[in-house]
Amino acid sequence: MTRLEGARGRYVAELDEAWSYVMPSGGVLMTVAMRAITHELGDANLRPLSATALFCSPVPAGPLEVRVEVLRLGRAAVQLRAALASTSTPGPGLEVTATYVRSRDGADVLGLSVPSTSLPEDCPDAGNAPRIAAGHPARPFFDNYDMRLASGAPLWERAGWPRGEARSAFWYRYRTSQLTEDGSLDPLALPPIADTMPDALANALGPDARFYAPSLDLTVHFLEATRSEWLLVDKSCERAHGGYATASANLWDDRGRLVARTTQTMMLRAPESMNLVASRP
Numbered sequence: 001m002t003r004l005e006g007a008r009g010r011y012v013a014e015l016d017e018a019w020s021y022v023m024p025s026g027g028v029l030m031t032v033a034m035r036a037i038t039h040e041l042g043d044a045n046l047r048p049l050s051a052t053a054l055f056c057s058p059v060p061a062g063p064l065e066v067r068v069e070v071l072r073l074g075r076a077a078v079q080l081r082a083a084l085a086s087t088s089t090p091g092p093g094l095e096v097t098a099t100y101v102r103s104r105d106g107a108d109v110l111g112l113s114v115p116s117t118s119l120p121e122d123c124p125d126a127g128n129a130p131r132i133a134a135g136h137p138a139r140p141f142f143d144n145y146d147m148r149l150a151s152g153a154p155l156w157e158r159a160g161w162p163r164g165e166a167r168s169a170f171w172y173r174y175r176t177s178q179l180t181e182d183g184s185l186d187p188l189a190l191p192p193i194a195d196t197m198p199d200a201l202a203n204a205l206g207p208d209a210r211f212y213a214p215s216l217d218l219t220v221h222f223l224e225a226t227r228s229e230w231l232l233v234d235k236s237c238e239r240a241h242g243g244y245a246t247a248s249a250n251l252w253d254d255r256g257r258l259v260a261r262t263t264q265t266m267m268l269r270a271p272e273s274m275n276l277v278a279s280r281p
Contacts, residue, residue, distance in 0.1 A: 001035050001066075009068040011036040012087070017061045019192070021141045026055050026094070026215040027195025028141075029064075031188045033082040033096040036066035038188070041100060046078060048187050051098035052219040057091030059084065064093075077101045114256045115151070120171040120230050123148035131156040145193070146173040150232055152203045159207050166204035166237035170196070171254075173230045184225045185259075190251060193233055194220050194262040197247035200237040213245060213266040221261045228253035243268050 004010040013036075019028040030053040038048075065087050072079040078100045085093035117123075124130075126147040128138045134156045152168030153161040178189035198213040205211070235249040245268055251260040 001032070001039060003039060009040055009070075011039065011066040011068070013064045013066065015061050015064055018140050018144065020061055021139050022212075023058050024061050025141055025192055025195055026053065026218060027192035029053070029055075029059055029084055029094055030096055030191040030195070030218060030220075032064060033066055033084040033094065034098060034188050034191070036068050036084075037080050037082050037096070037098055037100070040068040040070070040080070041078065045102055046100040047103070048220075048222045049077070049099045049101045050219070050221045051096055051191075052217060053094050053096045053191075053215075054217050055094045055215050057093060058089075058214075059086050059091070059093045060089055062089075063087040071097075075102075076104065110258060112250065112258060114252060114258075115169060115232065115234050115250075117150040117169060117232060119254065120146075120148045120150075120173070123150050123171060124154070125149075126154070126156075126170055130154070134158060141192075144175060146175060147171065150234075152199065153207075155199060155202050155207075157207065161207055163206035164203050166200050166240075167235065168199040168203045169232055169234040170199065171230055171232050177229065179227070179229065183227050185227065185229065185231075185253075187222045187225070187260075190222065190231075190260050190262075191218065191220050193231060194218065194249060194251065194260065195264065196233060197235045197237065197249055197262075197264045198245075198266060200235040200247055200249075201240055201245055204237065210271045212269045212271055214269065216244075216265045216267055219263045223260055224257050226253040226255070226257050226259050228255055228257075230254045231259060240268065 069081045082096045126149040128142045148171040150169040172193045178186045232252040237247040248263045
């Protein structure tokens with residue numbers, strides 16, 4: 001991430017194919033935009049509290065430009081907007097609105113129960129290896145993680161598993177450490193693994209269903225810091241209807257902390273649309 005000299009709020013970055021599924025993950029692009037926001041703030045005492053990305057057009061790997069605008073600068077909270085676009089392909093790309101805050105004293109309540117799952121080391125591999133063995137193409141995005149299936153069906157298998165609830169859970173750990181200097185996990189490591197909710201719908205539709213679910217938007221609430229590297233993404237699809245789907249996920253660490261909560265809306269498409277990289281959502 002480089003700030004353009006003499007251009008307030010403008011940044012450039014380069015994103016390679018390592019973060020692509022079909023195209024670069026929307027969650028990864030959201031993180032790139034939020035890194036520009038963090039640079040623009042330049043205040044280590046401000047942390048992300050919530051952010052929403054609107055995905056307007058596909059963004060290919062390659063050179064990117066981010067424009068950051070401060071909407072409100074308060075003593076406790078700052079609200080900003082970042083627009084990210086490819087510099088090699090026309091289109092608006094995506095826009096992120098985010099709230100960054102200073103820590104304050106207040107109530108400490110957890111209104112959810114930790115899901116009952118096995119620890120990562122006791123769960124089956126869910127990365128590229130079993131997917132390739134089942135005849136699926138390798139997706140570079142998965143190579144960035146150690147992945148384990150915590151609950152739900154092995155979705156990469158083409159047969160042999162029954163339809164279940166519209167829910168699934170996977171453990172994720174970055175293969176390149178995302179811990180910061182103080183030993184805590186970088187909160188901007190969360191959007192990429194949050195942007196994985198179509199799994200929940202696939203678990204309900206069964207092994208014969210084939211669909212592509214590009215994100216229309218993604219919201220992340222950053223709830224608590226963690227020093228753990230393994231994160232459980234517990235995903236649910238609350239509704240799929242009329243060609244669209246709404247899903248949510250809770251992100252837990254392996255010590256039972258609720259690190260983040262996310263929501264997402266998706267457009268449901270036939271698999272052949274995955275090749276139409278220039279199409280709009």
